[in-house]
Amino acid sequence: MSTTPTHTPTVVLVGHGMVGQRFLEALADRGVTERARVVVLCEEPRPAYDRVQLTSYFSGRTPDDLSMVEDGFMAKHGIELYVGDPAETIDREARTVTARSGQVFAYDTLVLATGSYPFVPPVPGKDARGCFVYRTIEDLLAIEEYAKTATTGAVVGGGLLGLEAAGALKGLGLRTHVVEFAPRLMPVQVDEGGGAALLRTIEQMGLSVHTGTGTQEVLTTDGAVTGMRLSDGSDLPVDMVVFSAGVRPRDQLARDCGLAVGERGGIAVDEQCRTSDPAVFAIGECALASDGRVYGLVAPGYEMAQTAAATIASAEEHSFTGADMSTKLKLLGVDVASFGDAHGTAEGCLDVVYSDSRSGVYKKLVVDRDGVLLGGVLVGDADSYGMLRPLTGSVPPVSPEQLVLPAGAGAPVALGPSSLPDDAVICSCHNVTKHAISQCTSLPEVKKCTKAGTGCGSCLKVIGQLLPAATDKGLCGCFSYTRSELYEITRTLRLTSFAELIDSHGRPEARGGDGCEVCKPTVGSILASLAPVIKASGYILDGEQASLQDTNDHFLANLQRNGSYSVVPRIPGGEITPEKLIVIGEVARDFGLYTKITGGQRIDLFGARVDQLPAIWTRLVDAGFESGHAYGKSLRTVKSCVGQTWCRYGVQDSVKMAIQLELRYRGLRSPHKLKSAVSGCARECAEAQSKDFGVIATASGWNLYVGGNGGATPRHADLLAQDLSDAELVRLIDRFLMFYIRTADRLERTSTWLERLEGGLEHLKDVVVHDSLGLCDELEALMAAHVDDYQDEWAQTLDDPDRLRRFVSFVNAPDAPDPSVKFVPERDQIKPDLTVLTIGTRLERV
Amino acid sequence: MKLELSPSPDAWMTICEDSRLTPGRGVAALLPDGRQAALFKDRSGRAYAIENRDPFTGAQVLSRGLLGSAGGRPFVASPLLKQRFDLETGKCLDDEEVSVTVYPVRTV
Numbered sequence: 001m002s003t004t005p006t007h008t009p010t011v012v013l014v015g016h017g018m019v020g021q022r023f024l025e026a027l028a029d030r031g032v033t034e035r036a037r038v039v040v041l042c043e044e045p046r047p048a049y050d051r052v053q054l055t056s057y058f059s060g061r062t063p064d065d066l067s068m069v070e071d072g073f074m075a076k077h078g079i080e081l082y083v084g085d086p087a088e089t090i091d092r093e094a095r096t097v098t099a100r101s102g103q104v105f106a107y108d109t110l111v112l113a114t115g116s117y118p119f120v121p122p123v124p125g126k127d128a129r130g131c132f133v134y135r136t137i138e139d140l141l142a143i144e145e146y147a148k149t150a151t152t153g154a155v156v157g158g159g160l161l162g163l164e165a166a167g168a169l170k171g172l173g174l175r176t177h178v179v180e181f182a183p184r185l186m187p188v189q190v191d192e193g194g195g196a197a198l199l200r201t202i203e204q205m206g207l208s209v210h211t212g213t214g215t216q217e218v219l220t221t222d223g224a225v226t227g228m229r230l231s232d233g234s235d236l237p238v239d240m241v242v243f244s245a246g247v248r249p250r251d252q253l254a255r256d257c258g259l260a261v262g263e264r265g266g267i268a269v270d271e272q273c274r275t276s277d278p279a280v281f282a283i284g285e286c287a288l289a290s291d292g293r294v295y296g297l298v299a300p301g302y303e304m305a306q307t308a309a310a311t312i313a314s315a316e317e318h319s320f321t322g323a324d325m326s327t328k329l330k331l332l333g334v335d336v337a338s339f340g341d342a343h344g345t346a347e348g349c350l351d352v353v354y355s356d357s358r359s360g361v362y363k364k365l366v367v368d369r370d371g372v373l374l375g376g377v378l379v380g381d382a383d384s385y386g387m388l389r390p391l392t393g394s395v396p397p398v399s400p401e402q403l404v405l406p407a408g409a410g411a412p413v414a415l416g417p418s419s420l421p422d423d424a425v426i427c428s429c430h431n432v433t434k435h436a437i438s439q440c441t442s443l444p445e446v447k448k449c450t451k452a453g454t455g456c457g458s459c460l461k462v463i464g465q466l467l468p469a470a471t472d473k474g475l476c477g478c479f480s481y482t483r484s485e486l487y488e489i490t491r492t493l494r495l496t497s498f499a500e501l502i503d504s505h506g507r508p509e510a511r512g513g514d515g516c517e518v519c520k521p522t523v524g525s526i527l528a529s530l531a532p533v534i535k536a537s538g539y540i541l542d543g544e545q546a547s548l549q550d551t552n553d554h555f556l557a558n559l560q561r562n563g564s565y566s567v568v569p570r571i572p573g574g575e576i577t578p579e580k581l582i583v584i585g586e587v588a589r590d591f592g593l594y595t596k597i598t599g600g601q602r603i604d605l606f607g608a609r610v611d612q613l614p615a616i617w618t619r620l621v622d623a624g625f626e627s628g629h630a631y632g633k634s635l636r637t638v639k640s641c642v643g644q645t646w647c648r649y650g651v652q653d654s655v656k657m658a659i660q661l662e663l664r665y666r667g668l669r670s671p672h673k674l675k676s677a678v679s680g681c682a683r684e685c686a687e688a689q690s691k692d693f694g695v696i697a698t699a700s701g702w703n704l705y706v707g708g709n710g711g712a713t714p715r716h717a718d719l720l721a722q723d724l725s726d727a728e729l730v731r732l733i734d735r736f737l738m739f740y741i742r743t744a745d746r747l748e749r750t751s752t753w754l755e756r757l758e759g760g761l762e763h764l765k766d767v768v769v770h771d772s773l774g775l776c777d778e779l780e781a782l783m784a785a786h787v788d789d790y791q792d793e794w795a796q797t798l799d800d801p802d803r804l805r806r807f808v809s810f811v812n813a814p815d816a817p818d819p820s821v822k823f824v825p826e827r828d829q830i831k832p833d834l835t836v837l838t839i840g841t842r843l844e845r846v
Numbered sequence: 847m848k849l850e851l852s853p854s855p856d857a858w859m860t861i862c863e864d865s866r867l868t869p870g871r872g873v874a875a876l877l878p879d880g881r882q883a884a885l886f887k888d889r890s891g892r893a894y895a896i897e898n899r900d901p902f903t904g905a906q907v908l909s910r911g912l913l914g915s916a917g918g919r920p921f922v923a924s925p926l927l928k929q930r931f932d933l934e935t936g937k938c939l940d941d942e943e944v945s946v947t948v949y950p951v952r953t954v
């Protein structure tokens with residue numbers, strides 16, 4: 001190493017996982033990175049990422065999304081990061097670390113944050129092709145690849161991670177088994193009752209659970225997994241096995257250089273996270289804390305990172321003496337939480353238990369004789385976790401029975417966060433108290449200043465409740481009113497322009513201004529929904545309204561990533577004649593468009609340039625098509641199954657009803673998109689219960705379900721009314737939709753709206769079925785006006801040369817096509833040519 | 847009245863009639879060197895021009911974003927990923943390392 005006149009102290013960090021990264025941030029916060037050289041040896045092929053959220057890779061988050069390192073962080077703090085280069089040996093005498101690449105780094109302070117490795121029981125066949133562990137992004141990539149050729153999988157281990165892995169296998173389409181040695185699932189976190197509730201729910205989801213069963217051997221043929229032999233002697237045919245039987249601290253490096261390690265592993269550290277060598281620290285899952293435990297959770301690791309950084313900066317006396325093992329997770333969609341003394345090990349403690357096997361809910365609270373809450377287990381409904389955990393160690397303001405009873409049974413408890421003491425820890429990942437949170441005024445501020453809510457996220461709900469008084473509910477920087485308040489203002493004052501609204505009701509500083517990209521489309525949508533009653537133009541691109549619409553509405557088509565648009569003609573109920581199908585095919589062929597059948601039973605045509613849109617619509621409109629409003633926050637499609645007409649099970653004509661509904665509500669502007677479906681019988685082939693409003697035929701009429709959702713946060717719709725006649729059904733949907741449009745927030749789907757609505761489904765029933773507010777006549781009249789006023793937006797545009805003028809790529813060269821919209825072939829069709837676009841584009845991360 | 851833009855120092859080119867711009871919205875124009883500009887007009891009738899290329903995606907789409915104002919300064923929000931760009935300075939308001947070119951404009 002070169003000798004410099006003034007010695008720059010060097011900190012070497014081995015392991016760039018979650019805790020390692022937190023340690024670097026803590027060093028930077030304390031200014032250590034300014035005066036010391038910091039070197040990081042990272043074994044994995046990428047910088048630190050969010051291991052806790054690993055499984056979300058399967059729901060679409062990319063490795064980049066999971067990264068924990070802010071852009072430019074290393075450069076900004078002058079940290080040297082060596083990716084894919086693990087430490088191989090430590091020479092404590094010479095104070096050097098040698099990496100696999102052969103580089104030797106001298107250190108003044110060495111920090112080990114090597115995490116854990118998955119424990120694989122030493123059964124024969126454990127190394128066969130098709131055996132995996134579940135720890136890194138690379139593990140998941142390998143599992144995903146192998147699962148493509150597999151049909152059945154087994155997870156060894158029914159703990160927290162095992163169930164997460166099982167959920168992932170199931171999500172990959174595999175028949176999935178869980179084999180757990182202990183007599184119940186999640187033996188560490190939940191007690192017997194909780195395990196039983198969990199078991200029932202998980203089995204109902206289609207996973208096969210084998211508890212009290214060990215794995216004796218992995219059976220193989222030609223080196224690949226074919227099955228498992230279980231401890232009861234039976235064989236389970238499976239194509240792949242994921243081991244999730246616990247983790248062990250990675251302490252080999254420490255052992256090799258003679259540092260003290262625990263009997264059962266873990267690098268022994270004191271309260272400052274120092275190992276037996278004062279120049280070496282160990283933090284995170286590889287460390288054996290001074291309380292004799294190895295913590296397998298991220299929050300205690302973060303605390304150790306803070307402690308070590310503070311000690312190294314010698315700024316303050318910080319110590320790590322142990323941590324809370326509370327957890328809440330959403331396992332395969334089941335809430336599971338445990339906190340404090342979940343197993344009731346304290347002397348003389350008492351249990352309060354609520355258990356409902358039908359709904360898979362199990363809740364247990366542990367209290368001491370004086371009523372102090374010690375801990376608990378929640379399965380199936382962990383909503384109250386965010387409130388209960390901070391109350392641990394105090395006497396809750398209401399009786400424990402009330403805390404476990406489900407809402408609606410007996411007296412519902414309104415236990416708000418106001419009842420929490422100031423020093424209650426709200427975010428256990430970052431150890432943030434109620435007091436610290438109440439110093440902030442908005443969620444972004446909370447996240448920025450305290451980091452609360454940026455870990456597992458289970459505290460977000462309580463944080464939200466702690467902020468209301470301070471939180472500005474206004475729509476955006478221009479309006480202090482919410483969307484539904486603006487709707488009421490527009491309706492009662494009959495305002496017909498955005499300018500009038502912002503000048504009279506905008507925030508003082510926004511009056512006279514141009515608004516913003518949030519309020520303009522919102523007001524545009526309100527004006528469109530109310531057009532018939534406030535006597536505004538019914539054409540959304542007339543006059544000032546044109547300047548309010550998002551680009552999709554503005555061009556009546558959907559903007560795609562390369563600046564081209566997609567076109568979706570309406571196909572009501574998914575029913576289409578051969579002639580019309582042929583026209584779509586011809587249009588796509590003649591304009592060179594990419595065609596794809598959508599989930600909404602219609603056809604999407606991609607790759608149109610702005611200047612081609614009118615010609616495409618002309619062909620479609622001439623053939624009897626109209627706009628499908630795929631671009632608008634409005635009704636998309638009403639899907640249907642073939643129903644009684646063809647299907648031997650059908651009990652009503654679902655196609656006819658779907659067409660009737662789609663034609664009735666087409667073009668209705670709403671706070672968010674609306675989806676619907678009609679099924680011809682209870683077999684539900686049209687998946688109506690995942691829609692904003694879904695209809696299922698019964699022998700005597702129709703059942704109406706509302707508030708369903710698919711997508712990222714699926715929600716089963718709630719039954720609003722049963723056995724309705726055709727007319728009753730339509731009337732009820734009219735009322736429901738108009739009530740939603742009137743009261744929902746911007747971009748709030750019916751599912752979230754219904755969850756937020758005070759009084760929930762019962763209140764909705766009161767209003768739209770029993771007319772408790774006397775609103776129904778008005779809601780129906782609004783819908784009638786919409787239906788009367790409806791016009792096809794494509795035809796309206798084509799009819800008017802003035803309106804057509806905007807459909808050019810360039811205002812100064814109307815005939816020139818946009819040269820940046822280019823395509824290349826893919827599977828016999830086209831796809832955007834992105835190379836045209838990337839020239840000179842800023843690269844997000846190297 | 848015509849709207850003119852200066853694609854390079856000392857040069858002016860006519861883009862279109864001033865009336866072609868709807869206040870609060872933009873249009874795209876093709877420049878002599880093949881680059882593209884996005885022109886906007888705010889509520890008070892003032893015109894602005896920046897390059898049309900969204901630096902975050904590379905797509906030529908800024909002209910299709912919505913114009914707004916915050917603290918008295920005009921901006922456009924990209925229609926793709928919604929980053930805001932100050933129309934007077936070209937600076938991205940959501941990422942200080944990013945900016946787009948601004949072109950002088952005048953009406954004659």
Ligand SMILES: Cc1cc2nc3c(=O)[nH]c(=O)nc-3n(C[C@H](O)[C@H](O)[C@H](O)COP(=O)(O)OP(=O)(O)OC[C@H]3O[C@@H](n4cnc5c(N)ncnc54)[C@H](O)[C@@H]3O)c2cc1C
Pocket residue numbers: 014015016017018019020041042043044051052053054055085086087088113114115116134135136161164250253283284285286295296297298299301327329456
């Ligand atoms: C699927 C999954 C879900 C989880 N869910 C939760 C949860 O809900 N809540 C919770 O609290 N915790 C959860 N955890 C646990 C949590 O991820 C860990 O507690 C946390 O990652 C520990 O951080 P760490 O930095 O100590 O270890 P790690 O994040 O494992 O990082 C250690 C890093 O060190 C590297 N390394 C090891 N040896 C060397 C060497 N010699 N040289 C260089 N680098 C080396 C490793 O490759 C690794 O990248 C989950 C874990 C998994 C796998």
Ligand code: SF4
Pocket residue numbers: 641642643644647648649650651654679680681682683684685686
């Ligand atoms: S929902 Fe019923 S009627 Fe419709 S296709 Fe399925 S089985 Fe047939």
